[in-house]
Each structure stands twice: as structure tokens, then as C-alpha cells.
Amino acid sequence: MSTPGLGRVSRSLLRDEAYGRIRHAIVDGRLPPGTALRDADLAEQLGLSRAPVRQALTRLTEEGLVESKPQSYTRVAGIAANDVRDALELTRVLHELAVRSAIPRLGTREVAAMRAANDRFAEAVAAGDVAAAVAADDELHDVAVRACGNRAVAATIDRYTPLLRRLEYARFASLPAQRSVRRHTELIDAIEAGDVDRATAVVSTIWTDLEPLLED
Structure with a gap:
């Protein structure tokens, strides 16, 4: 039965x-x-x-x-710099769009979730735990991606982010990780203040900071 x-x-x-x-x-x-x-x-x-x-x-x-x-x-497949560069450019633009669209929908709970994720990110960086750092970074950025309500944006980010994460795993020692902790804090502060232009500029910089990895 x-x-x-x-x-x-x-x-x-x-x-x-x-x-x-x-x-x-x-x-x-x-x-x-x-x-x-x-x-x-x-x-x-x-x-x-x-x-x-x-x-x-x-x-x-x-x-x-x-x-x-x-x-x-x-x-x-090998890590192809041109493919990663294309993915990075597209992902950066989509995260800018997500943050710009999400800010009116991000309240105290979402800001707290982002701060908690950044704390976990900082702890993982200090411990040299790349898997935990990547997971926390994903959690932080996913808050805005989910809140923006654009399924096409979310699906495209999910499609291309693995190309970037793969590079981060391979070159974790070269990541500007401590700077990323500060960038995250700047992003969260701007979101909490409702400063759309500042938040968009910071999230753009966060992804642009990965570009030097392509030159290694």
C-alpha cells in the first residue's frame, strides 16, 4: 500500500x-x-x-x-580567461541592477541577514576557509538578488557565477578578501541608508575587484 x-x-x-x-x-x-x-x-x-x-x-x-x-x-574544461571576463562583466551589471531594484524592498531583517553573512565571510577569510567564504559571499549577495524579484536576473547570475567562483577557489590566496569585507560593509551601510547610487557603485566595485585575478 x-x-x-x-x-x-x-x-x-x-x-x-x-x-x-x-x-x-x-x-x-x-x-x-x-x-x-x-x-x-x-x-x-x-x-x-x-x-x-x-x-x-x-x-x-x-x-x-x-x-x-x-x-x-x-x-x-580549463579556466578560459576570456569566458571568465565575459561572465564577470555580465554578472557585475546584473548585480548592479539587482541592488538598484531591491533597495526599496530591503528592510531591517534583510540588512541584518547581510551583516551576519559578512561576519561569516570575515571569519572564513581569517581561517583560510575558501568554501565557507564563498558560501557566505553568495548568501550576502543573494539577499538583494532575491529581493529584486527579477527571475531572469537571478537565473542568469546563477548560470554565470560558477565561472567566477571557480577562479576564486583556484586563486584564493590572491583574492583581495579583507578589502571585500570592507566593501561589503560599505554596501550594506548604503543599502540601510537607502542610498541607491552609492550602493550600486559599491557593488560594481566588489565585482570589478576580481579582474586582477584574470591577469595571474
Whole structure:
């Protein structure tokens, strides 16, 4: 007898689960550039069938994190400076738009959430914990992205941010992390004051500060 209210996990959910896990492993460097990606091996590691893994790899190829040649190879793509530069420019503009649109909707609760995320970011930077720093940074910026209410902005940021995060993981020692803590504080202060122009300028600078990583 089946349990009321519970259904099978859909294939789309399995595909998304495979996609998320493989993407994260590529971004944080557990799957470094050049690593061969065999759907059978990945499916076994993830406890999934090969079909959702294949679908995930196709999506990751479209996003530039995987490269594939039919009948030859499927592997983790290298970090291409031009692709990252394009992603950085687009992401910066979208975060500016998100902040500008979100400020009228950001109240005491949202500001407090951003300050708490920045505290976690600062602690992670001091500890050299790149995974925690990236997670806290995402949480901080996601407050405005969610509040802006533009699903296209949110989806596009989610699509291109992994290219930037991958570079940050690879070159964490070169990140201007302490400066980022101060920039975050400036951003939050501007949001709390309702200063749209200042907040937009600061968030633009936060992302522009990543550009020197492309020259390393």
C-alpha cells in the first residue's frame, strides 16, 4: 500500500541533483581541469543511473564547465580567461541592477541577514576557509538578488557565477578578501541608508575587484 501524498522522485530532480553536485565539484576544484568525466563512474559515485548524469554533463558543457568531443572525450574544461571576463562583466551589471531594484524592498531583517553573512565571510577569510567564504559571499549577495524579484536576473547570475567562483577557489590566496569585507560593509551601510547610487557603485566595485585575478 502506497503512502498518501508521496510520489516518485522525478527524473528532472535527479538530473538537477546530478548537475548540482558535479558543478560544485568542478567549481571547488575536486574535479580539476582536464579530469575525464565518465558517466558510468559518476553515476556510481552519485548513486544514480547514467541518464541524469548524461543530461547534467550536457548542461555543464553548454555552460562552459565541461568540454566534450563525440567518440573521443568528455572532461572538465580549463579556466578560459576570456569566458571568465565575459561572465564577470555580465554578472557585475546584473548585480548592479539587482541592488538598484531591491533597495526599496530591503528592510531591517534583510540588512541584518547581510551583516551576519559578512561576519561569516570575515571569519572564513581569517581561517583560510575558501568554501565557507564563498558560501557566505553568495548568501550576502543573494539577499538583494532575491529581493529584486527579477527571475531572469537571478537565473542568469546563477548560470554565470560558477565561472567566477571557480577562479576564486583556484586563486584564493590572491583574492583581495579583507578589502571585500570592507566593501561589503560599505554596501550594506548604503543599502540601510537607502542610498541607491552609492550602493550600486559599491557593488560594481566588489565585482570589478576580481579582474586582477584574470591577469595571474
